[in-house]
Amino acid sequence: MEFGMRRSACDHTVFYKHTNHGCVLLIVYVDDIVITGNDASGIDSLKSFLGAEFHTKDLGVLKYSLGIEVARSKKGIFLSQRKYVLDLLDDTGLLGSIPCDTPMEQGVKLVAGEGEVFEDLERYRRSVGKLNYLTITRPDIAFPVSMVSQFMSSPTRTHWDAAVRIVKYLKGAPRKGILYADDGHTGVEVFSDADWAGSPDDRRSTTRYCVFVGGNLVSWKSKKQSVVARSSAESEYRAMAPCD
Structure with missing residues (x-):
């Protein structure tokens, strides 16, 4: 903020500054920072300012941050969480499973207390928490993940099976993500x-x-x-x- 940047009212981790040459954006998460924008000189000035104030290290063009992979091509910028998906498959023991065509069975409605109690509460919460983070680049699983997230306090075997189906669906295409193009x-x-x-x-x-x-x-x-x-x-x- 001493550099003249303003905090976004929509997301307090985002800072921005409008200049005569464009805009500079900064996103901070604990000790990780991503800087972008269309004002190259403004970005260089911000990096120099941060380097003088803190012991920062410039890692260059963004390729990987917080489990999100960034790839650039002529088509645009592609975001994915391929490695994160593979780690989730390994953590749940589903690397060798058969992929599912859909993340959720059509017409299924999950209800509380349905079926046998799933005793490994920590495993359920850990797996569903990781699925929630995957919705950053996988909007196709947003609805089923929101459904299994409603039973974090007392999941049943039916709820766990629904979460496992989402993971099996991800195995079918772990490289899927979002493309941002002009x-x-x-x-x-x-x-x-x-x-x-x-x-x-x-x-x-x-x-x-x-x-x-x-x-x-x-x-x-x-x-x-x-x-x-x-x-x-x-x-x-x-x-x-x-x-x-």
Whole structure:
């Protein structure tokens, strides 16, 4: 902030500075920092400033950070968590398993207390926690992961089987991720949906939305709503509200 950067109101780990030549962005997580932007001289000045204030080490062009792999090509910038997926498969003992075509069986509704109690609570929480982190680059598993995350306090064998299916689905294509490309525009598109009273336990709906900027997916979520919607229209409006 002494350098003139401002903290983002949306994410307190993000700092930004507008200059005459563009914009400089800085993302910090504990002692890891990522700097980007379209002002090359501003980036160099920021790096020199940080080097004078702290004992920093410049690792060069970003290739790997916090389990996320970054690859550049003529098509754009590709983000994936391939190694993280392989580590998860190894941790769950599913490296030799047969992949599943979908992360969740169609029409399945998980409920509390369904089936035999899964006694290894720590293993369930660790595996589902890792799946949650994978949704950073795998929006295709956001909904099933949000479902198995609802039973962290008392999972059953049925819930564990659902989590295992997600891991088996990831094995089919561990290299999948998100491509950010220049599509020649900066238009914003938002899509939202909700399943009215979809939860058999408390009749609450599940919000799902995704936001595209310039044709690139930048934000998405799948989460159970905090209250019971009294109509399908209300559940849809509640799904739209976070996207405003």
